[in-house]
Amino acid sequence: MNQIQKKQQKKLNQEKRNLKKQKEDLKSISISQKKMKKANISKEKGKPKKRLSFFGGKKKKSVQETIPYLRMLRNGICQVEKNKFNKMIRFLDINYQLSTEEDKESIFNEFSSFLNYFDPSVDIELSYINRIGKNEEVEKNINVPDRNDSYNEIRKEYREMLKNQSQKGNNGLTKYMYITFSLQAQDLKEATTRLERMEMDILNNFKQMGVKAYVLSGYERLKVIHDILNPNKNFVFSFEDLKYSGLSTKDYIVPASFNFSSHNQFKIGEYFGEVNFLQILAPELSDRLLSEFLGVEENMIVTFHINSIDQTEAIKMIKRKITDLDKMKIEENKKAIRSGYDIDILPSDLITYGNDAKKLLVELQNHNERMFVITILFTNMEKSRKKLSNIIFQLNSIAGRHNCVLKNLNYRQEQGLISSLPLGKNEIEIKRGLTTSSTAVFIPFTTEELCLEGESLYYGLISSILPSIEYELAFVALIAIFSLINRKIKIAFTGILIYLLVYFLSILIVRYGSNTFRSIFMPFLGLVNKIYPVCMLSMIILSTTKVGEFLSAMDYVGVSKKISIPLAVMLRYIPTIKEDWLYIKDSMRFRGISPSFLGFIKNPSLTVECIYSPMIIMAAKAADELTIASITRGIESPNKRTSIIRINFGILDYLSIIIGVIITAFTIYLRYFYD
The missing domain is CATH 1.10.20 (Histone, subunit A)
Incomplete structure (x- = not known):
């Protein structure tokens, strides 16, 4: 027992000595720190203090320092930081909102797979820019210069038409969509190799979705930033000028001044701007949310900063949260x-x-599914504070309809503007975690636009229908002539008068009707224009052709019975149904039921019960009777058919064939060879 007490006492003494030694060491360290502090204070005396910005960091002394990149290369690679590089791709719109549900689901799945392609080492920025074009640019696009030929009158009419349509449109609003992808690399050589490989993969992903896309050069990237910061100025720049001017690329794109003195707005030149972020409160979002924002016809930038989280880390993080709960x-x-x-x-x-x-x-x-953290920013710039506030109010109302809130970046307007530029840099820490499908809900595609670029032409609203109905009018006129030759004067004059009414009504609606009026009536009139000539020709055939003569003619030219018999039954079936319809109408009139359209409006259920139901039953009965009668007359007999009527080609038949061949050849020429 004494030995145990001695050991404990010895151990206790040792711990006391160690504690005393530690106290002495701490005392000597504190003395040395005080001496160093005094020395530093004496060195810093007389030096001006560094002024820090509100959220830390060195205060920027020039507009060039506000733009956060180191250099921009000709090939489009931008070095944002020492070991961070990125490239930029522009992609065009496709028809998504107008597609069927199956096509929408396919495009949505492709876009989800596109987002899943990016691993945690890659940061992506999606930029959607609405910009109202300058009046000079719009006029330049629609101006068709005169030439030394006989078509200047047409060019004048064309210019006037384009000018009128541009005034009815969206004031030259153009929508641009970009993706900027950034990664870490040791040097430019490594970054170039990896960025080019990613570039090919992204372009292939866009191609699978049916989206046209192309990579932006350094000049094009600088022009995008310049047009954002200098809305009313033209971009004049060349990489060759950098060799002799001693300037950097920033000097060509920056505005005259930045003013971030206000806590909730900023000012660039004569423009007032405001940056807001989208706070998502809704448990589920609609795929129309982004399209509604982009449908606002004002200058605006919508920016999505998307960063993927490693799948293993995401699962671990959620498991920890579940454990905490x-x-x-x-x-x-x-x-x-x-x-x-x-x-x-x-x-x-x-x-x-x-x-x-x-x-x-x-x-x-x-x-x-994967986990993403996203930041959604809205940047608006206008010359008037009042107009800017009205636009923000409009955007807030759209966000409110989807249970979201648009909040101002108070005291963070400079960081918000920098994060809105398509440079792949995000200085806003406000982020929201979403899964792949939740992120893909912000699908940017709406409807494909028609642009006045290259050799494309524009003929105004619903342009394709006017040449079409003129061609069909000529076709109806030929059918009327054919009807007169066959002594069917009533069909000819009635048919041409009715079609002229449809023709002029279509032209009036296209040229003078409102958009709503056109969308209601043009589909119906377009269907009438397509079907009417066929119906008119069918009336002539039914009134001039007997079933026996038709079958004899088909046998004479060697047409198979599998084709001729159904056509013969159809020729006999339609007149039979017409006779039955007249009988039913007379019978219903005796019972005091009107078969007219007005009678149907007054009493629809009785009209359907007493007129259309018997019509359906008699139609089925007529089909059975025609089949039995045809079989009784030996229509299925394998022997060669004989006829007391001799069927031969006449002058009118040859003339009709020649006219048909000429019309077909002329149509093919107009379709494929006429320029």
Whole structure:
């Protein structure tokens, strides 16, 4: 026992000595720190203090320092930081909102796969820019210069038409969509190799979605930034000028001044601007949210900064959250036991968060889902503060309809503007975690636009229908002549008068009708224009051709019975149905039921019951009777058919064939060879 006490006493003495030594060391360290502090203070005396910005960092002394990149190369590679490089791709719109549900689902899945392509080492920025073009640019695009030929009158009419349509349109609003992808690399050589490989993959992904895309050069990237910061100025720049001017690329794109003195707005030259971020409160979002924002016909930039989270880390993070929530549930259960109430009574938020976390874990583990953190920014610039506030109010109303909120970046306007530029740099820490499908809801595609670029032509609204109905008018006139030759004068004059009415009505609606009026009536009139000539020709055939003569003619030219018999039954069926319809109308009139359209409006159920139901039954009965009669007359007999009527080609037949061949050849020439 004494030996144990001696050992404990010895150990205690040793610990006391160690503690005393540690105190002495700490004392000597504090003395040396005080000496160093005094020395630093004496050195810094007389030096001006560094002024820091509100959120830290050196205060910027020039507009060039505000633009956050180091250099821009000819090939489009931008060095943002020492080891961070990026490239930029512009992609065009496709028809998404007008597609069928199956096509929409296919495009949505392709866009989701496109987002899943980017791993955590790649940062992407999606920029959607609405810019109202200058009046000079619009006039330049629609101006068709005169030439030394006989078509100047047509060019004048063409210019006037384009000018009128541009005034009815969206004031030259152009929509641009870009993706900027950034990665870390040791040097430019490594960055170039990796960026080019990613560039090919991104272009292939866009191609699978049917989206046209191309890579921007250094000049084009600088022009995009210049047009954002200098809306009313033309971009004049060449990389060759850098060799002799001693300037950098920033000097060509920056505005005259930046003013960030206001806490909720900024000013660039004569323009007032404001940056807001989108706070998502809704549990589910519609794929029309982004299209509604981009449908606002004002100058605007919508920016998405998207960063992928490693799948393993995301799953671990969610599991930790679930563990924390379970721990909180246990604490609530203990509190319930101590207080003497039911342990199943838990706070509603705790239950909701727990269920959501478990659902999210299932999606990440069992579905093709990944986790992303995104920042959504809206940047607007206008010359008037009042107009700017009206636009922000309009955007807020759109966000409110989808249970979201647009909030101002107070005291962060400079960082917000920098993050809105398509340079792949995000200085806003406000982020929202979303899965792949939730991120893909912000699909940027709406409808493909028709642009006045290259050799493209523009003929105004619903341009294709006017040449079409003129061609059909000529076709109806030929059918009327054919009807007169066959002594069917009533069909000829009635048919041409009705079609002239449809023709002039179509022209009036196209040229003078409102958009709503056109969208209601033009589909119906277009269908009438396509079907009417065929119906008119069918009336002539039915009134001039007997079934026996038709079958004899078909046998004479060697047409198979599999074709001639159904056509013969059809020729006999239509007149039979017409006779039955007249009988039913007379019968219903005796019973006091009007078969007219007005009678249908007054009493639709009785009209359907007493007129259309018997019509359907008699139509089926007529089909059976015609079939039986045809079989009785030996229509299926394998022997060669004989006829007392001799069928031969006459002058009119040859003339009709020649006219048909000429019309077909002329149509093919207009379609494929006429320039």
